[in-house]
Amino acid sequence: MITSQDTIAAPATAPGEGGIAIVRVSGPRSREALSRLTDRRGPFEDHRLTYCHALDENGEPLDECMAVLMLAPATYTREDVAEFHLHGGFFSSHRLMEALRQMGIRVAEAGEFTRRAFLNGRVDLSRAEAVMDLISAGSERAARCAVRQLDGGVSSFIRSCEEELTGIIAGVEAALDYPEEIDEEEACASLASKTRALALTLRSACDRRGAYLSENGLDTVICGPVNAGKSSLLNALCGEERAIVTDIPGTTRDIVTASFQSNGVRVNLRDTAGLRESGEVIERIGISKARAALTGADLCLVVVDSTRPVDPETEALLRDTAGRDRIIVLSKTDLPGCPETVRRFKNEAVALSCVTGHGMDRLRDEISRYTRYAGEGELTRMRHISLAEKAAGALESAADLADAGGALDLCAVDLHEAMSHLGSITGDRVDEKIMDEIFSRFCVGK
Ligand SMILES: Nc1nc2c(ncn2[C@@H]2O[C@H](COP(=O)(O)OP(=O)(O)O)[C@@H](O)[C@H]2O)c(=O)[nH]1
Ligand SMILES: [Mg+2]
Known part of the structure; x- marks a missing residue:
């Protein structure tokens, strides 16, 4: 999906001395940024690193450069992306950022590239968080958990729970819609056992100590x-x-x-x-x-x-x-x-x-x-664990209601609540506020 959003830019490499410094641009004006701020005459080939010089806003060369144009949708943000690979150190990337700003391309906010990747459907929320975790991992274990999450371990676990829950909800709704055809007692018994099993699956996936550590x-x-x-x-x-x-x-x-x-x-x-x-x-x-x-x-x-x-x-x-x-x-x-x-x-x-x-x-x-700790549960992030525990709580409350024999409509309320907690883990149902909080913890340039 190519969005009509504005174009953003930020250094993608850590500041300081180093071999190269990469400035990344994402948005509809990416191609234009390359043609204005490099001395390459011909067009850039898609996804091909090309040698050229980066220019400042007056057309003066500011550094040698390997530049690349990556056209949507096969990019990190699913928008058009341009990258300038300059020499490391502060000055080249700083000068280029200034030239981009003069073009009216604004500096990205913290986490904005990844936020766009999420909004454009390239990654779900748990994978976006994994990107951040990997960048900031303070230990080998944290990095390992992040990679597993990046591979979609959390997403696929939560999706399978959501599928199971969808089945349960469908059963309850059928019983509510066709009371004369479905035996309520039977429906309640099967509901209670299924929801308890699902709650248990969720609870045992929560590795609180592992997440904390x-x-x-x-x-x-x-x-x-x-x-x-x-x-x-x-x-x-x-x-x-x-x-x-x-x-x-x-x-x-x-x-x-x-x-x-x-x-x-x-x-x-x-x-x-x-x-x-x-x-x-x-x-x-x-x-x-x-x-x-x-x-x-x-x-x-x-x-x-x-x-x-x-x-x-x-x-x-x-x-x-x-x-x-x-x-x-x-x-x-x-x-x-x-x-x-x-x-x-x-x-x-x-x-x-x-x-x-x-x-x-x-x-x-x-x-x-x-x-050391025993659990290597699927969920190793505090945000996910507290949502999964809330979902499990709602499921258990539905099971209690079903055990008490009836009030299927109330059960349905609990089940939908559980579903919405699960949805907040993957980001299927997540509000702007939570998104702001999650992405603001990213570094600028990611
Ligand atoms: N012989 C010996 N001296 C030690 C040992 N550990 C600490 N010291 C000495 O004990 C003094 C106090 O040590 P320090 O680590 O500053 O103690 P602190 O006040 O508890 O932080 C210093 O003179 C250290 O060199 C040890 O294992 N063997
Ligand atoms: Mg001391």
Whole structure:
């Protein structure tokens, strides 16, 4: 479909130094953009990369260029598309964007190319979202989920659920339209069992933990008393000198963040100020930030200094984190330990030394227990999961009504509600507001 929309342009490659920078144009004036802003005399062949020079609005050459005209509908947006492949760096693409603007071609909004692809029917909403997920994937797992979604895994799963639901709705409507021909009790029984089965299919496809881990990662806070070796541990885990390490108690005040991958999931580490009574203003703020970070964490690494007796702050911390996902780390095992402390935590804690590296693999293994999860459900995106759960809820309510024997018209209302939730996943039924929200999270140029 070629739309009559205006023509948009944006750099499609990340800004900065690089081999090439691509400026993409989409819309009815794409061909004109190429003929005005390149020195090629003849026409551009469809889908063929051609060597030429890009020109500015005055016809002055601004860079060498490989340019391509891609005619609708075999393009990303299903509109005519032009691309200018310039040298990387800021200036060429910036100058060309200015020349396009002078022609009256406007800068694309965030996600606008993909939005057009969606509106022109080239991709459904879940695939459009997958494009964004792939671009912004922060972990291998997130990228894998995105590719699966891009391949249409989510769409085909939801479509099959929609088909099943259409069948169920048709059955209910037949019973409503021809009450004398269809036995209501039978209709209700079959409705209840079918809708419950479908609700179950949807619920078991929802991989909430997987979605959370791939979208957010595992928030892990390193906490403990001052000088226990928390910052050293952060550095050792991420393999970089991120946090300042000294033997001065109270060195870390701001929260220092770093990350590493575990089972393809990003572990978001936060190193915090050591917990102690302190008179110093900045350190006190750091300590209260540490407590707040602890509250929201998915996993706590409680660092206990093996060379010292356990102080009251550590006791309190151990109490506060009991029953949560936590790993106790007994630090500095290369030094002579305090016998009491070592004896107490010998079995419960992961003993390690950041100096020798001893025990680090065991800690990584322990952390990886929290980044592994059983489910590899079809739905791994929070937006899809909450819609699928709403649909399942509506189906269960229809099943309850049917079980209670009757009110088929009310069941039908629930079933249609379920259908509309499913439709919001693929974008068959989605309003402008949701679309704005989804596409505004894209980068400009995609
Ligand atoms: N020998 C030894 N010293 C360590 C180890 N971990 C940390 N330290 C030392 O303990 C002091 C405090 O470490 P730091 O990581 O800043 O502790 P934090 O206050 O808990 O962040 C520094 O002098 C570190 O060099 C360790 O595993 N072995
Ligand atoms: Mg520190």
